[in-house]
Amino acid sequence: MSESTAFDWRPFLLKFSGEWADSLPDDEPRSEDEETARQARWLGFPPASEERIAAMEARLGRRMPPSYREFLKVSDGWRHAGGFVWLLAGTQDASWHDDASGLGDSFEEYLDEDAGPEERREVDIWRRGLQLDVESDATYVLMDPEDVDENGEWAVYTWAGWRAAPPERHADFLAFMREMHREFHSLRARPDDGEPAFVNDTTREQDSLVEEARQEALLGGWQRAVEMLDEAREYGRPRAAGLGDQIRRLLGQTSLVYFEDLVTDPLYAPDLLPPLVAEHAHAHHDDSTLKFHLRGADDHLESQAYATLEQVRNGTYGYAPAGPFGEAVERARELARWGDGDEAWRTLMNAVPLWEPLGPDHLGPLGWVADPVLGPLLTPERGRELLSTPRGGRTGEAPGPTPGLDPGGLAWLAEPDGGGNRGSYRFVLVEGVEPRELPGRLADGNGGTHGNTDGGGDGTGDGTGLNEPLTLWEARGRSRRDKLEFSSYDDRALMAVGRAGGGWSFAFDGDPAAFGRERFVSPAAGASAGTRAVVVWSGLRVGHREPFFHLSVARDGAEEYAFTYTDGEVRRSGEIPGALDPGRFLGAVEDCAEAERPLLEAVAGEFGVGLPRHAIRRGRLHTFTSRSWTRPPGKGEAHMVIRMEPMPSDPADRERREADGSRTE
Template structure:
């Protein structure tokens, strides 16, 4: 419910007028404003009941309550914010009737299926009551069709130089309060002498209290107070609030204003700032300096060095002290897939974190760390912000649930916004993830630095110059799969070729056990299939492949729990069958794959040897070679060869 009859217009307007008068120097006062400055009153005489009634008869509508009460105090207003120099009273308020032509202009860009909000941005120009009389290309319109339960009309403001959709204010009183905040924000920025009054002192006290509340874990009250102080233009309020917003998952227009250039806070605030810049800049770094206004050369150099680290994936968040030690433990867990354990380690250490100064509200640099950053979710951000830290007092919040469901059945679920996709993985018992390249790959560079699977695929193709139709070397992410098990996972496998497929289970199981699963039971193209093979001590123990609607290549003595006849041949849909199969594999071997790390996190990767046998006699294949810097063939395609030994 909006504030209407309870709003004290006269004290509010008197305070505003006095603040305005005190903020002016002799040189700032326009001749037409001198009387207002001397009187310390931006308004006019009150409108009589007769004038208000005549206005309403002229316009054919009763005015909303807060605007009527405003008129009873002053018949118009000067300097409503920074860009409306004269606001209408009873004489000048009139229907706009699209006199600006903006309704017609907005109509041209309106989609046929536009909803009520988009439609309102067009219709407001045709039905709105115009209140701006003199302004800096700024329109103020009250909408008689956007009415709340108290009869208040919403107010819309729009300026051509802002190039945004009209801004909505819930009522006339809310519009005026917003304009008072705008006046403060502009004066606080550049007023001489210094802009100080009861309002600024009240807001500064609220900022100080918000610092304490944030450290105590009462982040919601802190955010509300800091947002209000920011709208009043109070120093550092935006930078303080941005620290909390960033941990809530917000990145848009989060710049840590006034704080990121402070040498005390820059080491922790620069990384998330430059990480967001790197994600959205398209390598145009000119805008980064815009957010570093006032920084010295050393700090600018630090910003660009951090940017290079973020882009190369080498940035490491490394605070000092006990909290820093916990950060290292969390990174070690996360890089092998245990993101839930990593989060618990980080969260439990938050009370040990020490701020760099009074305006440092929470640890931030870790969100830019390529391994730790994916741990953040809005729920976890709220959990961290609810945890007392940096000398704060209060109770720790209840822990958020883990993000990994355990087991393997989640693989049968489509990713959000995507259909079911094929996958394959290898589980090896009794070895660490870093040992998997030695079991699944030929001689090579070993494990790459942690990357998302998409980043790893892009990098693997960057310098690749030869592609073979018979070669199926898998790019796989690695990590821990439970007590004593490690995994290698490929979420974008090549098409399954049952005629030439060679399970890597035997090669991976030297001196231990290995399990291979390759599934595309939800195939959109081709036949659904599912393959399972288990090996011990270098030899296959049992295996089966389901394809073409039947079980094929069945071998060895398959345990009853994994017998394919239990899963195939019934009426159950493919997703249900796959889920039951995966549950059975997880239960048989006591393994799991970490969903969050695989889908969102960054893991070490490597490339395996081929999953298909070499071509036999008489089998044709294609090799494609792409030479850097050499022109393509005349037809625009790569050079092709066919048959053994062809280049």
């Protein structure tokens, strides 16, 4: 027997009716029918007899689903189902909709040729559905005789054009009525100014659920907590949405996450505003829409939100909580900005038990997800680890550590990226120096930077020639935007820097120009003053070009050995260690692409190095522009340079220059 068949409708409907009657203000105008229902504390009608139900089924040509049938035996129709259906059909008024609204045709206009069953159902429900709404606020309630479960229950669909959403599905009529009861409470949960709060056994039960969920979340039981908060949220209980959104955001969810009721509280705004603002900056260009989610905020908090938005947009926002947890955040940021994301995460997690909430409704540290350096550390798995850790003064068993995101070594470079692409890449490894020193070894001072800062994104810098941490995509876009000179021979590279393990630092370029063996000049020698430097440039998997691979190693300003594979041949110089002998790799496979992984493994093993996959692909690293990787053109070698002048701000001067045309050398 299904739950809907076994359900006792009368107590539920009596409760629904009594709560509705109690919620009505004494001085509110209402119809005679509503006043009668209020005094009787009954929104229903007399029960329908079996004969009456059978006659309805004969008229409609179908036996009604069990939950609706049992409902009719208690009440033949219903008033005020939720907030927008004023009269629900009983045995006399239920009828086939037969697309009387024309919505079936309207929905079909937007169907693609490859529309799936769910999209098709949104069209067909208007043609075959049984309409239950009799009087409503432009809200339709239809039961689908073709969407039937194993118990014979028909799904119920509701739709209102003013909601700007597809039809909402309810498993059966009982599920629909329960949702209408929750909708009624949700609409009563926020009284108008001057009206008293609506309080009864249901609201007290749900508020108790919110408090239990809050305690459970701080103990690490986030799964149970979010279930309780979601239930209370459907009843419109204050705080439930804001508390649940904190959990959802740490799980990596951003859609419809607004920290309602809490983000505009000055107590919680310092930690909840940044992630809200960061998602707005990512998804919206119209900044006026930010105010919509700050309803109730005073002028000071609104100004704070827009100031934070500016910081997020220009990359200067930095998460800085107080106390021991804040000290750990600074250590984690220092690790993350040089590419050691796994150690940065462990540093944060080890300090989570020390985190102190800003108030009782604060469930975990949130501001760090908006930090340009720390934010990329978040993954759903890591969010679950944080949420499972007791915090805010609670004690308990901590979860096992989440596996790191970086596999170590270099072999991952042979794998396709998230888009399935396998491209060319190049990198320089320098032993015994810090990443901040690499521009001095690899740049000639004319490459240009955008920001020229080494302050972790704060814009203060120390003159090392590093740009603020950016994703490689952001850094490339900014570099190209500022570039005013283009050369057919110059090959300056935008390099991301960080630590490569074992005392090495790296500079990485994931989008290099085409490899030209005749004019290529390895930067290894120039980078190796007083130490060792290694250069790798791989294009073994670039389908539209001839495959190639280059390795060069230098010490104290002079190249020790190198080899270059192009056109199916290997050119070598110096005494190459046996572990790196190209004949072991490129001569032993039919497809040279198969040699890439073992070659990278050999380089990693020879020098004890690795590149951080997550930081390079998903994180934000400092960047700089290197000197050219190709020599200047020799005598008789043709080349072209295009220089563009910035457009002047003075309109008259701009018109004169536009009339002269652009200059090309």
